[in-house]
Amino acid sequence: MDAIECIKSRMSIRKFRPDPVLDDLLIEIIEAAKWSPSYKNSQPWEVLIVSGEKKESLSKMLVDLLDKNEPPCPDIPEPQSWPPAEKTRIDSLMKKRSEQTGKDLNDPEVKRKAKIVNFNFYKAPHGIFLFQDASLSLWSLFDIGLFAQSLMLAAHAHGVGTVPQAFLTDYALHVKKFLGISESKRLVLGISAGYPDWESPANKFRTDRVGREDFLRVIQ
Numbered sequence: 026m027d028a029i030e031c032i033k034s035r036m037s038i039r040k041f042r043p044d045p046v047l048d049d050l051l052i053e054i055i056e057a058a059k060w061s062p063s064y065k066n067s068q069p070w071e072v073l074i075v076s077g078e079k080k081e082s083l084s085k086m087l088v089d090l091l092d093k094n095e096p097p098c099p100d101i102p103e104p105q106s107w108p109p110a111e112k113t114r115i116d117s118l119m120k121k122r123s124e125q126t127g128k129d130l131n132d133p134e135v136k137r138k139a140k141i142v143n144f145n146f147y148k149a150p151h152g153i154f155l156f157q158d159a160s161l162s163l164w165s166l167f168d169i170g171l172f173a174q175s176l177m178l179a180a181h182a183h184g185v186g187t188v189p190q191a192f193l194t195d196y197a198l199h200v201k202k203f204l205g206i207s208e209s210k211r212l213v214l215g216i217s218a219g220y221p222d223w224e225s226p227a228n229k230f231r232t233d234r235v236g237r238e239d240f241l242r243v244i245q
């Protein structure tokens with residue numbers, strides 16, 4: 026697969042097969058991602074992969090916290106409002122997903138169940154957490170985003186599916202304690218990884234993109 030094909034065909038996978046990805050392949054994917062650019066080559070990313078029983082226990086802890094109505098405490102707060110253009114795109118996604126699933130995605134019970142599925146890593150065999158020193162600037166947050174995309178593209182090139190998940194950072198403090206990550210780190214993103222279950226309706230849904238006239242201007 027060439028680079029353009031890889032970028033255009035990657036999609037978020039929301040149902041995985043249980044078979045694990047070989048350790049060597051996971052490491053190869055991370056090794057590829059490390060060639061991402063970063064501000065002054067600072068490489069401000071740290072990665073932790075959790076699998077097996079430890080991942081199962083982590084899921085259980087997150088679901089328990091949700092059941093106890095523990096308020097989320099992500100290191101990067103969830104946005105409370107959006108500018109009009111972005112809001113329109115989010116609403117459009119929600120409408121299409123509601124139509125596809127037949128569920129009202131604003132229903133609190135539907136939202137709660139969606140969180141549980143997220144906390145169970147969409148049944149993926151691996152969870153990948155990206156974090157960095159909390160004192161790093163916004164540029165480093167930008168850099169770790171580049172790293173995340175490289176990781177997901179490298180995975181896709183090897184037939185490994187991924188989904189980036191802000192929800193996996195909801196209980197950042199608890200996750201860091203559970204995984205032995207220092208409190209001085211900023212938990213940026215969780216990524217579920219594994220082989221896609223292509224039979225699942227969850228993986229039949231493809232998001233669209235606005236036309237380039239909505240975001241591109243060329244001046245000469």
Ligand SMILES: Cc1cc2nc3c(=O)[nH]c(=O)nc-3n(C[C@H](O)[C@H](O)[C@H](O)COP(=O)(O)O)c2cc1C
Pocket residue numbers: 035036037038039118143188189190191192193214231232
């Ligand atoms: C920073 C970030 C956080 C996200 N958080 C979640 C999440 O918590 N759960 C989820 O199912 N998808 C999450 N997504 C996936 C987006 O919904 C998805 O990327 C977007 O709808 C475009 O679809 P695509 O990835 O299939 O192209 C996240 C994506 C990004 C970049």
